[in-house]
Amino acid sequence: MTYAVKNPDKIVPHLRRLVRDTWFRLRTRDHVAYYRAVMKSDTARDPGGAVGSHTPRRWLALGRMQFDYLVEHGLKPECRLLEIGCGNLRAGHLFIDYLHTGNYYGIDISPDILMAAQDTIVQHGLGDKLPYLTPVRDLRFAFLPDAHFDVIHAHSVFSHSPLEVIDECFAHVGRVMKAGAWFDFTFDRTEGQEHQVLREDFYYRTETLIALAGKHGLRATFMEDWERLPHKQSKIRITKPSLV
Incomplete structure (x- = not known):
């Protein structure tokens, strides 16, 4: 109520979104199906x-x-990149152009946004780079080969994901990472109580996600240099410790 008083212009959009999202939740079986409807x-x-x-x-x-x-942190044209939640290739069109042919793989739960991604490829003349775009129903990566990707990237994905979806990703992502690979993801950070808004936006404490990664044998590091950039989300990098 305090937020509404301070931001009266956001009341009507919030109510409109509440009605729509409630309708979607009643018609879908799980969070992924629900958010696929939101994206549609x-x-x-x-x-x-x-x-x-x-x-x-x-x-x-x-x-x-x-x-x-990512380029400043070591992404090279010869790297194989998996982008989780590639959307309509907001960053993907730059990755595709930069990477060697066939080295970009984008997945998304929304077939509709992947149609828009195809439009982006056409608009930017990137067809010759043969990017892979694949719709998925979960984050198990079961159809992808072992130890294949050098870099994995997920921007504004976990900010819309309940903890069980993130846990599923952490449980399986290590399998598709090459030795020395890294996985960057952004999230909405809170230093107070973890919470969600309309089951669309989720706010987590940094230590929660670091501990969750550790449960699956992954090393997670909070990326402080990302904080200086003009973006509201925070970033964590995951690596897979080498077996000795």
Whole structure:
């Protein structure tokens, strides 16, 4: 109520979203199916807005920020990159152009946003780079080969995921990571009580996600240098300790 008083312009959009999301939850069996319905609705209205960029300029800027960060941290053209929740290729179009042909693999739970991703490939003339775009129903990666990817990237995915979805990802992602690979993901960070808004936006404490990764034998590091960039989310990097 305090937030509503301070932000009266957001009351009507919030109520509209509440009604829509309640309808979707009543008609779907789990969170992935529910959020797939959310993405279908959002993509029909605005593919850029569906991935959190309501203007072309913001879409380009956020994509460039993600791309530059990974390149600064060691992404090379010869790397194989898996992007979880690739959306309409906000950052993906830059990764595809930079990487060697066939080295980009994008997955998303939303077939509708992947249709928009195909439009992005056409608009940017990237067909010759042969990117892989695949719809998925979970984050088990069962169809992907062992030890295949050098870099895994998930931007604004876990910010929309309950803990059981993140746990599923952590339980299986290590299998598809090569020796020396890293997995970067962003999340909505809170230093107070963990909470969610309309089952769309989830806020976690850093130590919760670090401990969850550790449960699956993964090493997680909070990326402090990401905090200086103009983005509201935080970032954690996961690596798989080498077997001695």
